[in-house]
Amino acid sequence: MSALRKAQIHYDNMLPPEDEEAPVDEQDVADWKRSAIEDVMDQGSAFAPNPWGRDRELVQHKDLVRSVVTHMEAQLDQECGIEKILIEIIRRGHADDPLYKWAVSALGPHQGEGTVIHALADALVESKVEQYIEAKRESDQAERVSGF
CATH class of the missing domain: 1.20.5 (Single alpha-helices involved in coiled-coils or other helix-helix interfaces)
Known part of the structure; x- marks a missing residue:
């Protein structure tokens, strides 16, 4: 074995072992998940920490909306639940309520x-x-x- 090779092995052995991924506390993950679900449902977003700047956005409210649309397209709604919900929201008639505005929007444009x-x-x-x-x-x- 050459002297250069011996020196390289000696040097390599002096280096600390490569970093292993630190375990993440399962309770922290569960807490983040619970909070993220609430944030996304409240028209917010779920974020992941970023050590070099702003947190990274992982899930947006619009992603949830699209998932609900996909889910509802696959349902056979024999009870017409969505339609009953829309009728009830309109019937209550709180025009300044976001639910009312979304119900009107979901039903499409109307003249008159x-x-x-x-x-x-x-x-x-x-x-x-x-x-x-x-x-x-x-x-x-x-x-x-x-x-x-």
Whole structure:
């Protein structure tokens, strides 16, 4: 073995061992995960620490929205749950509430008074006006004849 090789081996043996990845506390990971889920659901983002500057954004609220869209596309909603939720939000009519604004936006553009839900309800009721008039006449006639 040459002297140069011996010197290199001696030098290599003097170096500290390469850094092993330090274990991350499982409780820290669980706490971060719980907090990140809340942040993403609250229209925020989940971040990872960065030792050289700003934290790195890992997940955004819009990623959650896209995941929900993908999930809902795969569902067979026999109970029409989403539609019932939209109707209820519109029915409550808190125009300054973000839920109301999102419900109106989800239903698409609408011309005229009210919302798409109002227009759909109006069309359904309008199609039954003649039946109502006929039933009302019969009811009023029966009331006049019977006296009660």
